[in-house]
Amino acid sequence: MTNAPWLACPNRRFRADVLAGLSLPQKRLPAKYFYDAAGSRLFDEITELGEYYPTRTELTIMTAHAREMAARCGPRCLLIELGAGSLTKVRLLLDRLDQPAAYAPVDVSGEHLRAAATALAVDYPALDITPVVADFTTSFELPSVPADRRVVYFPGSTIGNFDPHEADALLRRVARIVGPGGGLLLGVDLRKDITVLERAYNDAAGVTAAFNRNLLVRINRELGANFVPDTFRHLAFYNRDQSRIEMHLVSTIEQRVRVGSATFDFRAGESIHTENSYKYSVSELAARVAACGMRLDETWTDAQNYFAVLHLTAQ
Template sequence: MNQAASAKQRFASDLHLALSQRPRSVAPKYFYDEIGSQLFEQICELPEYYPTRTELALLRAHGAEMAACMGPHAQLVEYGAGALRKVRHLIAHLDEPHAFVPVDISGAHLLSACAELQQAYPALAIKPVVADFTQPHDLPPRPARGRRVGFFPGSSIGNFSPAETQAFFQMTAQELRGGGLLIGIDLIKDPAVLHAAYNDAAGVTAAFNLNLLARARRELGAEFDPAGFEHSAFYNAPQQRIEMHLLSLREQRFRLDGVDYEFAAGETLHTENSHKYSIAGFQAQAARAGFRAGPVWTDARGWFSLLWLEAPA
């Protein structure tokens, strides 16, 4: 089975599982086909969506300090690499990097971004890995001289459940052993700011969320009325997270591979969580996997942070 067919089969299997359980919930990784990846890049440019521009400002201001934490001859692994915009602010300051290894589930999008990056840094060894980084995957061999270090920007860690976050820390503690991890986190803040960021006036986030259903029609032949669902995003204060859902507007049927799933009016398919953190709480969670807290860079409003974590030896 080729990679595309295998990915399609996993999508179908996971969607069947999501639709057959209560409450219904599917992994946000299925947002990111080529259309979804393009929509997310549009979200990052929206006036309401502060995380991207805030994190980019931190990288521009402190990229040299962050690169210094990584050391010379580093093999830099970016998890969920996407468009490779942010990593440029690290690569520009790295001391003779061994290689850059971007890992992303969206193969066409990743390879296109790598081609653009190679033009900007023709001497850099770029070794893309098309994979779901939350699942077992292979990386190129470790560098002989430098350290293997990780970069996980964008507060993507917030999409994980607490158990998934711990699993990510345990995986990277092994994968990056002797190195470290630079990771972005969205901080706890006024819920009104969060609500606006996930319910933009232009409706791009709604299109991004609804694209998951459109993808099921395109790739899996799913049968349903697209007008029967709408985007729903809200802040769950007790859980300290934004939740995104696809809300069924009426009683309706969703058919996948000949299997019918019934939706009641008001029932949802939960598509994403985006957890918000305190710095101390996040460092404590990382410490349970053996990471040691290092420097922290935060914007003046205290909305977003990049943290350096030293991986266990």
């Protein structure tokens, strides 16, 4: 689960991904499709829940160290935020950057992104803000502006939503986007007590469960499916062997679901795997980014060592 997550893809791609995922022995749906307008609003609610520590912890780190982070970014930088969401944390950077050339937030939820960018422009009238509605795991166009340096801002530990080989591919893509000497400011959720982790994804108010089931609501609306969301329960747990939180939707009954002209049978207790959230150590991540052509320059953490923000430079 990320606070940033991704941009809505055309229905053809959405349909192909859903049909392919539901055809697997372990049914699976890509997490990027969580973030339609309703999903983005639900995620904003999640970030304010007492159990969900990542957002407030990262904000604490940003508040304490934003000036140092801005100094690492350098003057006249083009700041590119991946999975921009509601554009909350970036304000701490924008307030301290030295004459930023432009800001390009990239997100999958176009409606949500445009609204957030419009609100941001009111508070930063002199800043060139160019929202980019795109899936940042694929090629997309950035604004053509003169800048001394490109820096990607990737907060919220969204990197944890990618399987390790996918995370490596994304880090290499970022290195190409910023070019040699360019930067990456990366938020990372760290390994910690399992109780803390599992509470964060199983809030008492049921907002995360609603967020998870909203994926089925979206499939019904956009792909002509007939899921009954209330017949699926939210399940989130820590997989110690994989060092990740897994989110699933578990069918509470035996049922058959139609998606367009295709049908899928569910046993009672059978799940759809909807998201992973990998947890890292800083040393492990430093080795991973080095193999992807980037150097770890500086690390900022909170007092409990729950979360880290890293500055990396492309080689």
